[in-house]
Amino acid sequence: MRFDILTILPELLEGPFNVSMMKRAQDRGLLEIHIHNIRDYSTDKHKNVDDYQYGGGAGMVMAIQPIVTLIEKLKAERNYDEIIYMTPDGELLEQRHSNAWSLKENILILCGHYKGVDERIREHYITKEISIGSYVLTGGELAAAVVVDSIGRLIPGVMNDETSALTDSFQDDLLSPPVYTRPPEFNGWKVPDVLLSGDFGKIELWREQQAIERTQTRRPDLYKKFIGEE
Missing domain, CATH: 1.10.1270.20 (tRNA(m1g37)methyltransferase, domain 2)
Structure with a gap:
């Protein structure tokens, strides 16, 4: 199973996937986790990934260009079973989501920031919007790590005793x-x-x-x- 995670803070995701069960799953070839820095795909000369929102108001918005460029690049390389956007106003993550997604092959996760992403990305690319609780984090990275962990542990062979998951x-x-x-x-x-x-x-x-x-x-x-x- 492969996860592609799109973020402006890749450093936040280095720790969660390099220890314990997630690391063992990767070492055994059961799980691939690829972290992509959205900033690398910005055409702005300063590599900015945010801009002011139309209509005014406090807070910046994640720019459409670098995200679309990166998503299109990845979609050209493989088909994704789900493109998930981590956002406080998404559907609450439940065990049934993780159970279903553990049977998939390729999942792309976009980590939100600021006031969120340009709405056109949600309209044209996102297949599922997910929240891990009724609160706001500084970004979607920690939430994305929760999603990957909750799915990854269910992949056959990741847990030493697979029947343990049935009694969670x-x-x-x-x-x-x-x-x-x-x-x-x-x-x-x-x-x-x-x-x-x-x-x-x-x-x-x-x-x-x-x-x-x-x-x-x-x-x-x-x-x-x-x-x-x-």
Whole structure:
């Protein structure tokens, strides 16, 4: 699977993809991540990538020319299953997005900045607009890293135990149940007896009940989806 990320701050993306699971996935040839500096494609003599917005108002806008030039260059080299724009007013990223995109081959991600990109880019190139939460960051790079991580970990072979992803939070519109490890007692705090029983039927039932209760308490919005009220 290949990701092409378009940014004006490539340095922000060097760290997240050079450690842990994402690095191992790249080293094993399961994942390619290519970071492109939009500024390199500006025809402006000062390599500017922003300009004042028509109609006045505070804040600059990402210029159309360098972004279009770069997107067209990449599209000429391969077909993209999705061209994603990271923006606060996009659709909220959910596990279902990551699940679906993990089956794709080529994804392009545009990182927003300033007041956003020229609207004509969104109209003519973007196939999906995504936000990672109801807040504003200084740019789309950290959000793009979240998207790539959430997708990349699901690619077959990336995780040591692929079945682990099936029990992650949100996979069934439920949060994950509590988890414990050794020792069975610490500072007088005990692991639930059922987890030490060796009865896997009872353990799975306990985990399911805990997941439902935790979701109902902590994420009532998600619980409504689980019981079919949304």
